[in-house]
Amino acid sequence: MVSRITPSPKRLASAAAIAAAAVLALTMAAPAQAAPKAPHPANGPTVDIQLLSFNDFHGNLEAPGGSSGRLVVDHRLADGATTPTDVTANVGGVEYLATHLAQARQGHPYSLTVAAGDLIGASPLLSGAFHDEPSILAMNTLKLDVSAVGNHEFDEGYQELQRMANGGCIADGDGANNQNSCPDGVFPGASFDYLAANVVKSGTDETILPAYAIKNINGVKIGFIGMTLKDTPSIVTAAGVAGLEFRDEVATANALVPVLREQGVNAIVVLVHQGGAPGQQTWYHDGTAYTVNPSYDAACANGAQLDPSSPIIPIAKNLDPAIDMIVSGHTHQPYVCTITDPAGHDRMVTSASSFGRLYTDTTLTYDRRTQDIVRTSVKSENMLVTRDVAKDRAETAIIDRYRELVAPIASKVIGQITADVTRLQNDAGESALGDLIADAQLADPSVVGPYGAPVIAMMNPGGIRADLTYLASSWGEAPGNVTFEEAFTVQPFNNYLVSLDLTGAQIRQLLAEQWSGPNAAGKKILQVSVGFAYSYSGTTLGEVTLNGQPLEDGATYRVVTNNFLAGGGDGFPTFLDAQNVYFGGLDIDGFAAYLTAHGPYTAGALERITAG
Incomplete structure (x- = not known):
């Protein structure tokens, strides 16, 4: 008991x-050392506790x-191969x-x-x-x-x-x-x-x-x-x-x-x-x-x-x-x-x-x-947790009940893709799915507001939680069809999109924050929208351009991101210095609308971010 x-x-x-x-x-001072608790053999009756x-x-x-x-x-080395491959289990x-x-x-x-x-x-x-x-x-x-x-x-x-x-x-x-x-x-x-x-x-x-x-x-x-x-x-x-x-x-x-x-x-x-x-x-x-x-x-x-x-x-x-x-x-x-x-x-x-x-x-x-x-x-x-055991009936009942309730929303096909669109980043930190999400943010009309339309979008990679998979078919949909459930699984936070004004100098500072401050121990490469490009080498930022033109430090640019980054999240405090902040709709709604308007979607080449 x-x-x-x-x-x-x-x-x-x-x-x-x-x-x-x-x-x-x-x-105020170095922590005092606690009294030692030396390992010792049992000196009384014992019981084993399973945790x-x-x-x-x-x-x-x-x-x-x-x-x-x-x-x-496990790992496997095929005959004639020089590099082992991973052996995985579902x-x-x-x-x-x-x-x-x-x-x-x-x-x-x-x-x-x-x-x-x-x-x-x-x-x-x-x-x-x-x-x-x-x-x-x-x-x-x-x-x-x-x-x-x-x-x-x-x-x-x-x-x-x-x-x-x-x-x-x-x-x-x-x-x-x-x-x-x-x-x-x-x-x-x-x-x-x-x-x-x-x-x-x-x-x-x-x-x-x-x-x-x-x-x-x-x-x-x-x-x-x-x-x-x-x-x-x-x-x-x-x-x-x-x-x-x-x-x-x-x-x-x-x-x-x-x-x-x-x-x-x-x-x-x-x-x-x-x-x-x-x-x-x-x-x-x-x-x-x-x-x-x-x-x-x-x-x-x-x-x-x-x-x-x-x-x-x-x-x-x-x-x-x-x-x-x-x-x-x-x-x-x-x-x-x-x-x-x-x-x-x-x-x-x-x-x-x-x-x-x-x-x-x-x-x-x-x-x-x-x-x-x-x-x-x-x-x-x-x-x-292998899948070769019987399913727990009580858990199955919970899943079945909520699956029935969510079906009308989850099963709706909102777009198509021609191949997998994944979070996998190249050596510079850019991913096909990151490009897609940033482009969807840039195109969302809900963030235009009284200050004009954004010209740059930025997305945090940690907010991209799953891939869009061509063969996925949770609701019996045809290969390549993307359901609302699949899109939601990619962006499940119900974050709001936010547009704001940043100077060129502030944008450069944001890019530098990808590998400095809290992110010095591990880079967080922001995913960026079409037309915006930059290069870096190690921790040195190189050329930054918008539509092929160098970014001007003194100019003001309208940027869209989610409310998490706009609040300084993930170690990007420069967002907190933005002006004319305007809240739009939910990120998932913008993502879904973009997939509907641009289907069937094919990912482009990863050329927005380059690393030397």
Whole structure:
């Protein structure tokens, strides 16, 4: 039997106050080292706790298609070839995930299922059209116990996140913007604990959701601290994080350790929506080493390691040694690694890719005498969510119900393509799908307003969530036909298009921000519209032209983008200096209209951005 212990308001206030004090202390002095928690053999009776975990589900109820539904499982070197190729498997889908989790729990009376954020947001239409209520119902059905929030939980603001946790319906006009809350008249909210330890209302220490949860299985108590990444405001629309403060992950979690210990909880797991990326894998064939793309189980035991710049590493290295394990997310990468804690002892850190394609199965041995985890006992393995098992009937019922409701919108054919149009970027960072979306933004009449028509469009690559695939046929449509559902899956945020005035000098500064400031660690190459072109070499911007003419620093240009970038998102603060800002319609509507007007669409050559 699992029982939920709800922290009292007094406890939560105490925890928040301690966290605030810890953050202040960290800004003034080097962090004090926590008391060492040396690995030790069990000195009392033990039980094995099974922890099943996943992350970044993003509303993928149906088995995702294309590259979003595959993972690298091996490599192959064909006869006569000199370069290995990836061997992939089709995985994912909540019907299969639920079955795999149920099968994994068999024979494990002490089992908990947890997640590390982004359960919702950037979701396919089947969930997104209903404000992600179907995904919360699906998480309830697969018996999720605890989840941290991620950045995408804030896409529609924290009040909407609280509704996801607590239930209730929105008066959304019964289908306004292709969304419909509570089509059956009720939404119960999450049956699991949604945690947001490091997110407080501005000017207070009040968390918007509980900071932690304690699970008690027949006297075995485990505390879970849930957090999103502190940089959430830079990757979510300004409206989504308005009125909130996002605090340091390490300071927040470390401050909660004594709060949990006061309640007799020594076994502690952190669920944090921040992660890492495995480097290339070393793969051997007939005694020869090859550098290949990492397989789902490569890091950190089978020929790959986490990139040293991975943001989860400094978090893991500085979390209190009293914390026994870290379940991470955000980067959509698979890994099972150990990272040393401040006392120099190994601590498990895991991530299970994304979209329900993997889950992590961890065994934690719990010493009943010390009421703590035997750190040396912790073992984790990432498991493929294969599609060769029976579908979970309850999950199928959820999918079938919402598929019926969404069919009239989702199945509508809005255009045609002559071949795949993908997010794959060339060496300069340009993609065919990025070109298409930027052109659609430039052509949208809703952004003309009183200040004239835009002449340049810019799109953030992270907002392009799927490819347009020629052979896709979710509703029985002919090859090449593009449905509204497919277009929505490409741009699922319901962002607004925004036109604004920037000088030529400001546009050059924006282009430089692609590889400087927050983007210095990894370039974010903006996708741009037809007629606009530029070159760069390393971090040096070259020639910038519009319709073949050099951009003039002192001239003013009308630019269109989405409200996320217009709010300074993704590390592009120069957008905040724009003048004459005018909001148009939804990006998905502009995209759909462009596909209708320009079908059948054939992608052109990638010549707008060049790199030397």
